[in-house]
Amino acid sequence: MLKNHFQNILLEAGCDEAGRGCYAGPVFAAAVVLPPDFYHPLLNDSKQLSEKQREQLVPIIKASALSWAIAQQSAAEIDASNILKAAIKCMHLALDQLKPKAKFIAVDGNRFYPYKKIPHQTIIKGDGQYAHIAAASILAKTARDAWMMQLHEQYPQYGWDKNKGYGTAAHRAAIALHGLCHEHRKSFKILPQ
Secondary structure, eight states: OOBSOSOSSSOEEEEEEEOTTOSBSOEEEEEEEOOTTOOOTTOOOGGGSOHHHHHHHHHHHHHHOSEEEEEEEOHHHHHHSOHHHHHHHHHHHHHHHOSSOOSEEEEESSOOOOBTTBOEEEETTGGGTBHHHHHHHHHHHHHHHHHHHHHHHHOGGGOHHHHTTOOOHHHHHHHHHHOOOTTBOGGGOOSOO
């Protein structure tokens, strides 16, 4: 069963991102503050859930959360800094929107830059251990997937409705055929030299 918080003194937000390893599209992040007694039997790391289960949980998370927010950084913003900086900036932008504000941040992964002198803890595989990080992973993933479905309408040749911008064999074949578009992350050195 997922734990509800890392510490139980300060109001705590869980943070996670989605799309960090993709070739195309934005990186998304979410921050979620759940009630201390929140429980849902389906809630888990977004990667362990089906698309249908994730979609089912989104309205439950949004209705139950004390506070939640989603942010994104575009492919151009990723290229201008780098994916790590863009992903962390994205988490900071999500944290900016929380009302009430978090007094402690639990972050999935092992890298985070301090945010407004608020204490934080990075947790490797935190999305499979803590409810609020799992909830953030679901909000970030579903928001990003919906965005990639919209981008697919503009760029159907890349198959983003299926690969969501990840570097699958089909996506790489489409890049070889059509080249890169505006939404590809040029800093990822996707094309063979």
